[in-house]
Every structure is written in structure tokens, then in C-alpha cells.
Amino acid sequence: MKRNIKVLLILMILLIAMAIPHKTFVEEGKNSLTILFTHDLHDHYYPFQVEEKGQIKTLGGYARLYSVIKSEREKDPNLLLIDGGDFSMGTLFQTIFSTDSPALRIMGKMGYDVTTFGNHEFDFRAEGLAESLMAAKNSRDPLPEIVASNIFFPEDDNELLSPELEKLKKSMVEYGVKDYVIIERKGFKIGIFGLMGKEADSNAPMAGVEFTDQIKAAKNMVNILKDEENVDLIICLSHSGTSSDKSKSEDEILAKEIPDIDVIISAHTHTTLHEPIIVGNTIIASCGQYGENLGIINISPGQDNKWHLKDYRLEPITDSIPMDETISEEIEYYKSIVQDKYLDRFNLTFDEVLAYSPFSFTPLGKLGSEHGEDILGNLISDSYIYAVKKAEGENYEPIAVAIVPNGTIRGSFVKGYITVDHVFTVSSLGIGADKVSGYPLISVYLTGKELKTVAEVDASIAPIMSVAQLYTSGLNYTFNPNRLIFNKVTDVYLEREDGSREEIEDDKLYRVVAGLYSAQMLSIVGDKSFGLLSIVPKTKDGVPIEDFEAHIIYDSGHEIKEWLALAEYLKSFDKENGIPQVPEYYSQKQGRKIVDDDPSIIARIKNPNRIALILYSIILIILTLIALLIRIIIRRRKKKTFA
Template sequence: MKKNLRILPILLSLIMIFMLIPQRAYLEEKEKSIIILFTHDMHDHLYPFDVEEDGVIKTLGGYARLNSTINKEREKAPNLLLVDGGDFSMGTLFQTIFASHSPGIRLMGKMGYDVVTFGNHEFDFRADGLAYSLKAAKDSGEFLPQIVASNISFPLDDNGQLTPALTELKNSMEYYGVEDYTVIERNGIKIGIFGLMGKEAASNAPMSEVEFTDPIQAARDTVQELKNEEKVDLIICLSHSGTWEDKSKSEDEILAKEVPDIDIIISGHTHTTLIEPIIVGNTIIASSGRYGENLGVLNLVNDEEKWRVKDYRLEPIEEHLALDPEIAETIEYYKEIVQEEYLDRFNMVFDEVVAYTPFNFTSYGVLGKDHDEDILGNLISDSYIYAVKEAEGEDYEPIAASVVPTGTIRGSFIKGYITVSDVFNVSSLGIGPDKVSGYPLISVYLTGKELKTVAEVDASIAPIMSVAQLYTSGLNFTFNPNRLIFNKVTDVYLQKEDGSREEVRDDELYRVVAGLYSAQMLSIVGDKSFGLLSIVPKTKEGLPITDYEAQIIYDEGHEIKEWLAIAEYLKSFDKENGVPQVPLYYSQKQGRKIVDDNPNLFARLKNPNKVTLVAYSVVLFIIALIILLIGIIIKKKKKVHAK
């Protein structure tokens, strides 16, 4: 009896264990989970970069440290998913070998990315540039991530044929294996992943040659196929569309509302850092910031009703993290190629010091947020004029103004030594007809009236479209933000090199220098202003420009690139201990753009232009009409009362 009593607790324990095992298994089967690691807007920031935050300089990012963090997450969850939301290229010197060696996508392959999508900057080297990049990646024989892009179409020319460049791109995309979507199984979960280019992002790829179909409709069609044909459990959209504080412009939030069957949106393009995900209905929107400064970690569980967030965090890629040796070695390999294939032609060296700045310029993170003059904008616009002067020598024709939009500035300088690499990062966009990285400078002519319109573009369009804020050299103006749109500028004049003031004459032609992309964008302000503002860049003879590339400025046979103009200008400063020093002149504003925030009614209404006079006339007509109608109603009431 005693023996049986001793055995009883053991039997009860065994029964409890056996009862728990199936229940635990049932729970595991019931609750599926997956971990998704994500990045976006990496922009070829293979090396770490410095930023200034609240007076403190931090070193962030770098693929070698990023990969160490990815591997740590993989140790905890070997079946995780690693994805990227586009713009993995264009932003540093490594982009210069995009077409020939495709370093970005190949490094992402080495880091084990499963799926990525295109951003608008993958098209900066035009259709054939992207084609060559995809081919170079595929020909490497290395492991590469799947690329998904669901709303790209290839328009035919007037003869019903693809252009040679589009034929090249279409063939290369097929060769690489680019698809609308892909299906991956992890942890017993069937996952459908598709890529999408947003409308605003598509508008920033003017030389892509492809057409981007409506993203909402493309998403609906793809989601339908993933649900009905592929029978997936989880749908992820790698969306290069972005989110904004203004909900009416926040494309990925709109996408989530319009296509509610998307479970996860990895949201790129706007460089947004979401400390917490945005939840729209049952859709989870995640963003991790730019340049690989964070690794996004999203842990999802499914309770058979919907996917929900179990854990969401952004792992900062900071200086104390270990470098992955294989990735670090690969980056050095690509750096040597950049030097040989790109920098040698300009007699520049990757880490060459071109100047020292004793102060911080405006941090890139806040650049353009204030509608005001900016010291970095002043430096860049001055550099354009300097570079053209040096290139033209005795044949130099005076430049009235140079123009730099905020949207073309991609970085900044912090206190300390400035290298060639730093300069390129500040002005890294685009490519010229020479097929060499970097937008070239061009010379155009505008009438005095159009120069005044340039000032009005800044004053009136920039609040609607922040990337259109302009920084100028030579063109000074004052505006009142309280005045009626398209009539905010109250004073415009040209400041000559000797500091004297010159009035702008409406009918005179003035020479203006800008980057190739910027000059082309100035010509479309008519569309952005509903036809009320007009800028038509012209030749010296006053004829409208039809071929902007014919206006490129050259120096000793090569295009003057925007970044090269800045580098040469920095090198021209007075030296201290053999190093050019950025003058303290650039540490403060110079009165080139004055914001007169006067709320006074007289200040708001005085000196109306033609646009404003028309608006006033319309308002007065409406008021008069209302008064007339009120009068008619009162008379009728009086007649009724009299009867």
C-alpha cells in the first residue's frame, strides 16, 4: 500500500506532462509567428556617417555594423525574413560604380536579404544604367535578393517599338528575375511579398523612361492574385511611397485604407523613422529611417483573426557595434574600384581632405524645414559661380544668379575636416549625358520678370512642396508668408560681386546657373502653380531651350559636376597649416532671403500683383453678389410682410 502511495505522485506528474504536451502543441499550431527585419532608403551608405544631434556628433550606420546586428537577430530567430523598401543605391561615391559593378544589391545579397524593391533613385542612371547594373549583379554569380516591382510598364514609341534603352532594361529585368511578387514560406507561413512605386516617388524619376502605373490599382490586382491564386497567409508590400504628417499626402496610409488586405507595409521614400508602427485598420506600417541608421525589427503573431504586433523596435547601428569582417573587406574592395574608375578622372582621392570647417553647417535632418535662408545653401550656390568663372577664364560671361533647391542637397558638413567623400555625399544625385555620376551644371537665361518668379516660387511653392525651397547666390529677396499665395514676395534685387544692389529689369535677359535637374524642374513650375507662374529657360539668344543637355558647362573636356564645383570652391579658401579653412562668413546668414513675418493688414495687402488683383476682384464680386442677394431677399420679405 505504501509502495502504491509512493508511485501515485509520479503517475500524477506524468499525467500532467502528457496533458500539457498536446495542449502546448495545439497552442503553437494555433499561434503562428514570424520576425521581419527591414531597412529602406540606404542610398549606398556603405560606410558609417556622422550626424550632429543637439550639439552632439554621432557616428551611425555602415553595412559592416548593420550585418553584425542582422546576424545577432538571426542567431535568435534563424527563420526570420530580411527585406528592403527601395533606394538602396545613389547617395555616396559607391553609386559611381552602380552600372558597372552593382555594389549595393550585391552587398545586400552577401548580407542575406530575401526580397527588395526599387526606389526612384535606382532609375537615376536612366533605363540603360539600371539595366547594366542588374546584369552586372547577375553576372557576378553571387547570391542576390529577389527584386519585386508590381507597377512598372514599358511604353512603346511612335513606331510601336521599345526604345533601345527600354529593351535593354526589360531584358535585364527578365535576366535578373525581377517579378511583380514572390512567395516565401517561413515557419510554416506562406508569405506573399510585392513591390510598389508611389506616385510622388515616380515623379522624382523623370529620366527613367519607364511608366509607373497607378499604385493603388496595382496593389489591388496583386493582392487579389496573392489571396486567390497563391493562397498566402501573410501579405507584405515593400512600398516606395512613404508617409507624411499631412494625412492627405501620406501615400502608404492611403494605400492601407484603399487595399485593406495588405497586412504589412514596409514604407520607404520619405526617410521616415517610426518609433511605433502606424496601424490603419488591420494593416501595420513600419519605417526605420534612412542610410541604415537603424535596423527595423517586427515580430508578428497571428491568432487566426489577424496579424498583430508582438514586438516592434528599431535597433540603432552605432559606433560601438562590431564590424562584420567579410562585409568590411568587400566595401574596401569596392572603394578601390571607385577610385580607379571614377575619382582618378577628376584628380581626386576618396579620403582626401579638401577643407576644414570650424563650425557645423545645418544638419541634413533639419535642412529645409525652416522656410528661410540657409548657410549650406549659400555655400553651394556660391560654389557654382566660382566653378564657372574658373572654367571659362577670360571668356567668362557674368552670372546674375545661381539656384540650388533643397531637394538636391543630400547631406551636410559638420565641424572638422571635409573630405572628397563628404563633398560628394552632399551633392550626389543624378548623371549627365557622359554617363558619369553626378548632375552637371548648366547655363540658362531668364528674363527679369522670370527671376522675380523664381523668388515667388520659393515664397509660394515651398510651403506646399518643401523640396522646392530655393537657395540663391546673386538673387536676393524678401517675402511675407502672411500675404496671398503667388504674391508673397515684396522685394527682389540682384546683389553684385562688389556688394552693390542692382534693380531687376523685367525685359532684360540674365544668365543663371543651376544643376541640370534643377533647371529642368524650374520649367515645370507653371504646372505646380496652376499656370499662374511661368519660367521658360532660354538660350543666350532668348529662344526657349528644347535640349537642356546642350547647355552643360564644361571644364577641360569634362562636365562640371555639382559636387565637383563644391570641392573646388572649398579648396580655394585661404589655408592654415596647409589646409583650406571655411570662412566664418558661412557661419551666418547674409540677408539673401529675408522673411518679413508682418501680420499687419496693410503689409498683407499693399502692392498687389496681377494675380492678386484678379483674386481681389473675384472676392469683391462674390461679396457684391452676396450683398445683392441679401438685398433681394429682404425686399421680398418686406413685400410678403406688407401683404
């Protein structure tokens, strides 16, 4: 009897055990989702060096990045790999963006599922992006999906697109660019859409297309994904970014406005978030720039129908990680194409050493963080004058000023050898009239009064917009940040080649050299300052310039690119053991821009300019009116009292 009872008990236990679902490790994994992410890669296929706390570190590189991706895939073969845009533009590999589309093709071979457009994908204008998409498509290589939900194609008065926009629209259809995509992993239905942010939009002046309101576009996407597609998870690849100023933190605003977005991959601002920003139930993630980290998110669904964060980390891509041979070979293949199609025209090679620097320049992350002179800005602006003087030879007309905005500097130099690749990275933006990568130098003329305005623009606008900070060669000035806006400059003059001072004559025309984009931006100062300031680039005869490309400077039949001017200048330095050495002169500031932080009342108001006088007059009138109003009120009260 006892034996029968024991048997019955064992059978009952077995039956209960069979009825209760036992989750193995593999089954447990089915209840969570791993998301790997990057953004702002900017064609940084090779590792790069940075200086941190006096130590030079080697970070990034796609071959090492891919080794980490593969390692994560071994743990979870069904993970998701996504990117937040600006995958191109930033190194020599961008020079074959239109012809060979290396970025999309390498990302495809690395197994990226989805990416979106950043503002820099439009650097070569609508036609350049169209050609890149078709080059990728025609390669027949595996490619990532592209999502972009708020692109609008403007039509002209005849309701027809321009040929360039028509070409882009057709290529997007051919490639398969969509508003959103649906991907299924581990039984989860995942909706992913892309978005171009407001600030990013403002940095794509050559795009041709327009970008519709980001919040409205995102709301529309979420409604479709929830109500029509019935997805389990919504991810936004947002090329918008975050900011310490919450009023400008676009992706935090997006999360507050549209709480049904589960994950936002936040790109554009190159932010490194070692801990995610959580807004309601939305996870906002950023992993820095240039592939220096691989972002890793692990989330699982809860019984409350919400996704819960189980793990978030940034995996540093350091030189201790082995390089994947397949991706290394792929990079070398594209490197050879860059040499053939781009560098050969300049008689330079990819890894050619141009100079040696015995010191490090300002790291890119700190460049522009302080309002003042910068040694890298000095080097670049000086290089412009050198390159033009060398190109024009006996026909050289003296340049009074060279201008370099902080926002056009995309890299820096650490102590050691400086190669062609390094130099291009520092000044990699744009394209010229020749449709060849790199902004060219152009020559314009400004009056002395306008040169003073250039100094005032830097002094007044740079604290609000760091990318607008200017570095100059030939134009020296002192400013007091405590003074009234547009009246901060207290001293401004030209520095001659021999170092002597030259006073500026208001009505005289002076020759100025800048990059194509920078010169064009000077002409919009009037709009940005509400008409209080004016800079109108002119010809030598004083005629306002309409076609800036007509004033590009050439050397031996090709445009003098910004980066090429810097390369030629580095090669000109005195040699040691056959290698040019960067002079110690560039290791310290030279008094080109002096900050006089005197907070006294006298320092704040002395020597007011026309703008200050107008503003002071307005303030005085307002104060007078207030005083009169107070006096009238007091009189009326007294009358009522005596009555």
C-alpha cells in the same frame, strides 16, 4: 493494494503528460516570425556623422549593420531580412551603379531575402538600371529577390518599346524581377510584393516606365496571394511613405483601403517610427535612413487568424558595434573600383581632405524645415559661380544668379575635415549627358521679370513643397508669408560681387547657372502655377531652350558636376597648416532671403502685382454679386410682407 494504486496514478499522470503538448523554447519560436528590415539605404556603406543637440555622433555603416543582423540571426536563424527600396544613389558608390551594381551584390552577401525599387533606382534612367541589373546577375554573387508590382512599360504608336525600355524589360526578366515572391519560413507561407508610391513616382521623371495606380495594384496582389497562393502572411514593401498630414500619408491610406495586408515596410519618406503605426490589423513600420537603425518586428499568429505584434524595436547602428570584416573588405573592394572608374578622371581621391570647417552646417534633417535663407545653400550656390568663373577664365561672362533647390541637397557637413566623399554625398544626384554620375551645371538666360518670378516661386511654393525651396547667390529678396499667393515678394534685387545693390530690369536678359535637373524644373513653373507664372530658360540670344544638355558647362573636357563645383570652391579657401579653412562668413546668414512676417492689413495688400489685382478683382466681383443677390432676396421678402 495501496502500492498498486500509486503505480496506477503515476502511469496515468505520465500518460496525461505525454498527451498534453509541451512547448520547448525552440518550439515556442516556431510560433512567431522575426522580420528584420531597412529602407532608404542610399549606398551609405560607410558610417556617417550627424550633429544632435550639439554632439557629433557616428551612425550606420554596412559592416556594423551586418554585425547586428548576424547577432539577430543567432537568436533566430529563420528570420526574414527585407528592404523597402532606394538602396542605391547617395554616395560615391553610386558612380559604379551601372557597371558593377555594388548595392545589390553587398545586400546579397548580407543575406537580404527581398527588396524593391525606389524612385532613385531610376536616377540613371532605364538604361542605367538595366545595366545595373545585368552587372549584378553576371557577377554570380548571391542576390536579393526584387519585387515590383506596379511597373508598366509604355509602348509608342508602333506598339514597340524604345531601345532603352526594351533593354530594361529584358534585364528585369534576366534578373528575375517579379510582382511578388513566396517565401516559406518556420512552416509559414509568406507573400511579399513591392509597390512604388505616387509621390515617389513624381520624383522619378527619368524612369521611362510608368507606375500604375498603387491601390489597384496592391488589391490585385492581395487577391492573388490570398486566393491563389493561399499565403499565411502578406508583406508589402511600399516605397510610398507616411506623413503627419493624414491626407498625404500614402501607406496609412493603403492600409485602410486594403486591410488584408499584414505588414507594410514604409519607405521613401525616410521616416523613423519608434512605435509602429497600427491601422486595423496592419503594422506599418519605418526605421529611418542610411542604415542608421535596423528595424526588428516579431509577430505571431493568433487563434483569430490574425497576426499579433509581440515585439517592435529599432536597433541603433552606433560606433560601439564592431565591424564585420567580410563586409568591410567588400566595401574596400568597391571603393577601389570607384577610384579607378570615377575619381581618377577628376584627379581626386576618395578620402582626400578638401577643407576644414570650424562649425557645423544645417543638419540634413532640418534643412528646408524653415522657409528662409540657409548657410549651406549659400555655400553651394556660391560654389557654382566660382567653378564657372575658374573654368571659363578670360572668356568668363558674368553670372547674375546661381540657383540651388533644397530638394537637390542630400547631405550636410559637421564641424571637422571635409573630404571628397563628404562633398559628393551633399550633391550626389543624377547623371549628365556623358552618362557619368552627377548632375552637371548648365548656363541659361532669364529676363529680369523671370528672375522676379523665381523669387515669387520660392516665396509661394516652398511652404507647400519644401523640396522646392530655393537658395540663391546674386538674387536677394524679401517676402511676407502673410500676403496673397504669388504676390508675397515685397523687394527683389541683384547683389553685385562688391556687395552693392543692382536693380533688376524686366526686359534685360541675365545669365543664370543651375544644375541640369534644376534648370529643367524651372521651365515647368507655368504648368504648376496654372499659367499665372512663367519662366522660360533661353539662350544668350533669347531663344527658348529645348535641349538643355546642349548648354552644359565644361572644364578641361569634362562636365562641371554640381559636387565638383563645391569641391573646387572648398579647395580655394585660405589655408591654415596647409588645409583650406571654411570662412566664418558661411557660419551665418547674409540677408539673401529676408522673411518680413508683418500681419497688418496694409502689409498684406500694398503694392499688389498683376496676379493679385486679378484675384482681388475676382473677389470684388464675387462680393458684389453676393450683395446684389442679398438685396434682391430682401426686396422680394418685403413685397411678400406688404402683400
